[in-house]
Amino acid sequence: MIEKSSYPERGGKNVQEVVRNVTYSTDPADFFYMSQNVPCQKACPAYTNIPAYIRCLYEGRYGRSYEVNRIVNLFPGTLGRVCSRPCETMCRHGEPELGKPVNICHIKRAAADLKEPGHIYMEPLFAPLGKKVCIIGAGPAGLAAAHDLSTVGFETTVLEACDEPGGMLQYGIPEFRLPREILKDEIDAILRLGVTLKTGVRVGRDVAVEELLATHDAVLVAAGCYVSRNLEVPGEDFPRVYSGLEFVMDVNSGATPDLGRRVLVVGAGFTAFDCARLALRLGAEEVAICIRGTESELRVTGEEVLDTKREGVRIEALLASKRILASGGKLEGIEFVRTRLGERLPSGKRDRVTIDGSEFVLPADSVIVAVGQGAEPIPTAGRTDRRGVVLGDPETFRTSVPRLYVTGDFMAGPTTVIEAIAAGRKAAERIAEDLTGKRFREWAVKVEEAQITDRERSWDYLPQQEMPKVFPVEERVASRATEVELGFSEEQAHEESRRCYLCYLHYEIDISRCIYCRYCIDVAPRDCIKLVEEVVLNEDGAVAQLKETTNWGRVNAIVINNTRCIRCGECLRVCPVDCISVSKLELVQRMVQTGRG
Numbered sequence: 001m002i003e004k005s006s007y008p009e010r011g012g013k014n015v016q017e018v019v020r021n022v023t024y025s026t027d028p029a030d031f032f033y034m035s036q037n038v039p040c041q042k043a044c045p046a047y048t049n050i051p052a053y054i055r056c057l058y059e060g061r062y063g064r065s066y067e068v069n070r071i072v073n074l075f076p077g078t079l080g081r082v083c084s085r086p087c088e089t090m091c092r093h094g095e096p097e098l099g100k101p102v103n104i105c106h107i108k109r110a111a112a113d114l115k116e117p118g119h120i121y122m123e124p125l126f127a128p129l130g131k132k133v134c135i136i137g138a139g140p141a142g143l144a145a146a147h148d149l150s151t152v153g154f155e156t157t158v159l160e161a162c163d164e165p166g167g168m169l170q171y172g173i174p175e176f177r178l179p180r181e182i183l184k185d186e187i188d189a190i191l192r193l194g195v196t197l198k199t200g201v202r203v204g205r206d207v208a209v210e211e212l213l214a215t216h217d218a219v220l221v222a223a224g225c226y227v228s229r230n231l232e233v234p235g236e237d238f239p240r241v242y243s244g245l246e247f248v249m250d251v252n253s254g255a256t257p258d259l260g261r262r263v264l265v266v267g268a269g270f271t272a273f274d275c276a277r278l279a280l281r282l283g284a285e286e287v288a289i290c291i292r293g294t295e296s297e298l299r300v301t302g303e304e305v306l307d308t309k310r311e312g313v314r315i316e317a318l319l320a321s322k323r324i325l326a327s328g329g330k331l332e333g334i335e336f337v338r339t340r341l342g343e344r345l346p347s348g349k350r351d352r353v354t355i356d357g358s359e360f361v362l363p364a365d366s367v368i369v370a371v372g373q374g375a376e377p378i379p380t381a382g383r384t385d386r387r388g389v390v391l392g393d394p395e396t397f398r399t400s401v402p403r404l405y406v407t408g409d410f411m412a413g414p415t416t417v418i419e420a421i422a423a424g425r426k427a428a429e430r431i432a433e434d435l436t437g438k439r440f441r442e443w444a445v446k447v448e449e450a451q452i453t454d455r456e457r458s459w460d461y462l463p464q465q466e467m468p469k470v471f472p473v474e475e476r477v478a479s480r481a482t483e484v485e486l487g488f489s490e491e492q493a494h495e496e497s498r499r500c501y502l503c504y505l506h507y508e509i510d511i512s513r514c515i516y517c518r519y520c521i522d523v524a525p526r527d528c529i530k531l532v533e534e535v536v537l538n539e540d541g542a543v544a545q546l547k548e549t550t551n552w553g554r555v556n557a558i559v560i561n562n563t564r565c566i567r568c569g570e571c572l573r574v575c576p577v578d579c580i581s582v583s584k585l586e587l588v589q590r591m592v593q594t595g596r597g
Contacts, residue, residue, distance in 0.1 A: 038503045040088075040091050048068075058494060075169075078182060084301065085104065124591045134212045136212075141407050143190050165199065174277065174480065204379045218403045225375050225376075240331045244368050244369055247275055268297075275370050311476070319337065374413065380399075453569030509560055510581065
């Protein structure tokens, strides 16, 4: 296949037209290769094409970088602020001898910040199908499903119980982390596809699931998790004991609860940290987060922990709540018992063991309990769990009720924003295929020749760019709406993008032309080029293992191990017989144009 595209160079000028030879593969061996060699994309629940959007930003194509993100994650500006960043944990640049990972999430935000104000959203659209789908819940999962179903031709209606769409993005995340105009713009980009949004409609109160099934071809429940879990200790019903989620939602709705001077937050997730930082912004003087385990086990990012501490929040580790204390109707604090780490559990986490006789009290004027939440039951005839929440198959998203599906946090329990988006899109794909018998999108490995490697070896040593933030901290905690992170400048974004190893580049030695001179091995800065006596393939035909040898009499090939390669291009530059080639491999989702039959 020959693809032709036009794009401006960095700075938005000098439009270039590029003609490329491109092939698309659905061979399992190629999917396996991508899973092993582009670790950041594999770690992303939505499989965002991270090397591609970083490269686009480096080239100054900010709008295109934004769209590469938006193809699969739909909320680049939002996720650039609130994503849990599983990709950065797996970034090859963060491996022990290579330094710090690329600030992938900050680059995502930079693409959103730097794109043209009048950016035109690119949507491949199908004609109307004449089928209707109702989605319950306008959170990230529901909106993602609505987007995908609308683009392929379904008439889509979204019912939202709250006054505004966005779900947890709107009500469960503080403004100092996510400005609401950013979220609104990205939601509007979905609704403009013709999605009908009805707010203030609670399913089970205003309309029954059975009524929706009678007027729609399918119903998808993506109602999220809004029921807070309890500590299950005495005293939780005392005044000034708040549930974490309800606390954040109330503050986001404009409420200003009187917390007093000392606040204790119980919990170890993002909601607990949001509550603690909000408490400071509401006037609390002493705030502590109390966790059962250690800081190293926290589910939040290291940067979040550091920012929270900078603002003055203490973290009290290795303790378990025993009871909440009050006297004369006035809250006094929490009685805790010390814990220690026990044996490692099957999950990989360490058990927490209470230490007898270690009870003590931390004083508090208010307590915020942020230990998780669950889904609220929606009346239906389907099979439910012990709490009455309808159950869905994690692979097909189907319930025991025909044409009723579930997805997102409602099905899986509290997850992350990017996981919810990925689940919503997968559910939409399943519904579309069930209702039409056709597939509209498919994953494929896009293979393209890369003629040159312009990444310089010196870029490996570029320091990680730090996100500019509001300082001093007194200025940021003075208002609940002051965004703490200011975003990369254009220069910072460009500099950070140079750090990416571009793991979607594939280096390969043509064995038939190789003269075994070892120049490539000698110049490689990392142990990534191997003397091999056997290449072991898996059942899909993909390279699963390289059997190395130091005996030249047994060498059958010199092979580049792309899982170790840092794409510096030195091997290509020194090869005297030009037997090393470079290609670009991208895991992409593309529309299936034959989807209509």
